[in-house]
Amino acid sequence: MDKITNGCKIEIDVTGTTVFYKPGILTNGKITHDCGKTRSVGYFLEALVMLAPFGKNPLSATLTGITNHTDNLDISVDLFRTVTLPNLLRFGLSDIDFKIKARGAPPEGGGMVILSCPIVKNLKPLQLIDSGLIKRVRGIAYTSRMNPVVSNRVKDQCKGELLKYVSDVFIYTDHYKGKESGQSPGYGLSLVAETTTGCFVSYEQMGEAQSLPEDLGDNCAKMLLHEILQGGCVDTSNQSFMLMYMVLGSEDISKIRIGKLSPYTISLLRNIKEFFGVTFDIKPDPETKTSILTCFGCGFKNLAKQSF
Amino acid sequence: AKDRFIKPVNLMKLVYGETNKKKTMQDYQQKEEKEEEKEEKEEDSESGSDDFFKIRSTTSMGPDINEVESSIFRRDMEDVLDLGNEEIHKMLASRFVSRDYVYDSK
Numbered sequence: 001m002d003k004i005t006n007g008c009k010i011e012i013d014v015t016g017t018t019v020f021y022k023p024g025i026l027t028n029g030k031i032t033h034d035c036g037k038t039r040s041v042g043y044f045l046e047a048l049v050m051l052a053p054f055g056k057n058p059l060s061a062t063l064t065g066i067t068n069h070t071d072n073l074d075i076s077v078d079l080f081r082t083v084t085l086p087n088l089l090r091f092g093l094s095d096i097d098f099k100i101k102a103r104g105a106p107p108e109g110g111g112m113v114i115l116s117c118p119i120v121k122n123l124k125p126l127q128l129i130d131s132g133l134i135k136r137v138r139g140i141a142y143t144s145r146m147n148p149v150v151s152n153r154v155k156d157q158c159k160g161e162l163l164k165y166v167s168d169v170f171i172y173t174d175h176y177k178g179k180e181s182g183q184s185p186g187y188g189l190s191l192v193a194e195t196t197t198g199c200f201v202s203y204e205q206m207g208e209a210q211s212l213p214e215d216l217g218d219n220c221a222k223m224l225l226h227e228i229l230q231g232g233c234v235d236t237s238n239q240s241f242m243l244m245y246m247v248l249g250s251e252d253i254s255k256i257r258i259g260k261l262s263p264y265t266i267s268l269l270r271n272i273k274e275f276f277g278v279t280f281d282i283k284p285d286p287e288t289k290t291s292i293l294t295c296f297g298c299g300f301k302n303l304a305k306q307s308f
Numbered sequence: 309a310k311d312r313f314i315k316p317v318n319l320m321k322l323v324y325g326e327t328n329k330k331k332t333m334q335d336y337q338q339k340e341e342k343e344e345e346k347e348e349k350e351e352d353s354e355s356g357s358d359d360f361f362k363i364r365s366t367t368s369m370g371p372d373i374n375e376v377e378s379s380i381f382r383r384d385m386e387d388v389l390d391l392g393n394e395e396i397h398k399m400l401a402s403r404f405v406s407r408d409y410v411y412d413s414k
Contacts, residue, residue: 134403135405135409165401166404166405167407228404229399229403266323279324
């Protein structure tokens, strides 16, 4: 926050129980940040991508740390690139660029990503009701500092499961070595299902120590099917991005169909009500067993930019 | 899989802890009165006493997040992962395009 703003004030009291925060103006620009080893880069990207469009200048952020975490707490860089960013384009953002320069598995990390985000005056409202049918599944099975055969084992198992439902399945195998592979070995799989209306449903899982690659492939495929079964136009991990952008949009009605509210989304909805005063109307759709969330955007405008 | 669906009435209540009814002037007046009472109580109570924590704890919105998670939003993994179940298999198959779907290069 300190690096992308000017004039902000952060004070933590002696006991470490109270934080005083006075916001400054979002300046963006070119920043570099080490994300540490406790949370992955996705944790920081989540906040950056919500703030960056409203800055004074375009953002070019270089983040280093863990790119794919085994705890699956934060979104990985793969799904951020293939699902989150295409979803955000619906709000009028364009020319967002995201590059994965190096992979970084836990515990040592060592990955590097570059996010370039333009600025906008305001965000467009969203109408995303028709989820369509799944027409194809794409995936990336990656290995870094490991035998590339592992990714092939993951791929074969996963593909076998998914081919029962759809014929168009393609999983890329990506092997990283040398400087691009970070400081720790690791492997993982991220899957994206695309619908006939251009919606994305995704799931990802990273390999843990002493676990079989076949188990990872099997579990990941089943969890993707679980996400698909829930329905909706976005998956569980991307619900929060979409809802936040809907609230920040222009003063118009935005609608989205989602499958099942995650606990994280529920707490976000409560925070949105408290901070922005925006309450979502949640209407269940018994036919598709999904919910339609409707809100009136708060009309947030880019005040940092002097003129457009 | 049948119990997966959340009851329509409960959604707004679970998220916000209240229904989405329009607030009237009376509601606002009652709210203001309650807030005034609260402030008076805060002033009366000595700092550091148990009452202080009681007042703080009542400010949370809606039901507790852990409570919500454990009741309805928990993923019923065992049911879903059982792809041998015909009902689940059929439901899943209905979410995909048919095998004779013409591929769109776009």
